[in-house]
Amino acid sequence: DTEVTQTPKHLVMGMTNKKSLKCEQHMGHRAMYWYKQKAKKPPELMFVYSYEKLSINESVPSRFSPECPNSSLLNLHLHALQPEDSALYLCASSHLGEGTEAFFGQGTRLTVV
Amino acid sequence: AQSVTQLGSHVSVSEGALVLLRCNYSSSVPPYLFWYVQYPNQGLQLLLKYTSAATLVKGINGFEAEFKKSETSFHLTKPSAHMSDAAEYFCAVTLGGGSQGNLIFGKGTKLSVKP
Numbered sequence: 001d002t003e004v005t006q007t008p009k010h011l012v013m014g015m016t017n018k019k020s021l022k023c024e025q026h027m028g029h030r031a032m033y034w035y036k037q038k039a040k041k042p043p044e045l046m047f048v049y050s051y052e053k054l055s056i057n058e059s060v061p062s063r064f065s066p067e068c069p070n071s072s073l074l075n076l077h078l079h080a081l082q083p084e085d086s087a088l089y090l091c092a093s094s095h096l097g098e099g100t101e102a103f104f105g106q107g108t109r110l111t112v113v
Numbered sequence: 114a115q116s117v118t119q120l121g122s123h124v125s126v127s128e129g130a131l132v133l134l135r136c137n138y139s140s141s142v143p144p145y146l147f148w149y150v151q152y153p154n155q156g157l158q159l160l161l162k163y164t165s166a167a168t169l170v171k172g173i174n175g176f177e178a179e180f181k182k183s184e185t186s187f188h189l190t191k192p193s194a195h196m197s198d199a200a201e202y203f204c205a206v207t208l209g210g211g212s213q214g215n216l217i218f219g220k221g222t223k224l225s226v227k228p
Contacts, residue, residue: 042218099164104156
């Protein structure tokens with residue numbers, strides 16, 4: 001199994017809603033990542049988890065709250081988002097070590113109304 | 114700080130023609146370099162990676178890239194374009210050690226293939 005599975009594929013939420021994005025992998029990877037990709041732009045790193053602990057937070061607003069319940073799961077909790085937060089949210093995972101590549105999920109297309 | 118620059122936001126080739134997508138990197142230490150492809154409304158798929166084992170790297174779908182330290186380049190090539198190659202291509206860099214998925218991406222190059 002070389003897949004990273006993200007749910008839901010599409011999400012529309014209001015600015016007062018609370019929602020969560022989910023990501024799952026069964027490749028034994030101990031590093032997991034959230035990226036944000038705006039239209040016609042490259043992905044930008046948001047968070048990195050290593051051994052289920054948050055190791056990098058790229059100055060992401062607190063309305064985005066990541067969680068890594070175990071080594072296979074990664075969540076992104078959303079609250080009080082703004083329309084400009086509409087984007088494709090990509091989850092990725094990788095082994096820890098020199099030269100290993102990241103595997104990406106298909107993404108969640110988020111629209112904030 | 115490490116970075117990559119992709120020359121040309123849009124490249125158009127005819128089916129069967131050579132594909133050349135350019136990427137230059139900036140890094141103070143030996144980098145790890147990657148090429149990813151993204152089809153519309155999908156995630157990213159790894160095409161190939163450079164990790165210092167060999168300067169000419171072969172990837173999936175007939176793509177290859179050559180690491181040239183003297184030119185700080187890692188250009189992606191394919192001898193003969195196919196319609197299915199039409200997509201967005203991203204060059205990315207990461208430093209060694211620790212997590213390897215914290216990638217810094219170039220701005221991307223959209224490849225169009227004409228019949």
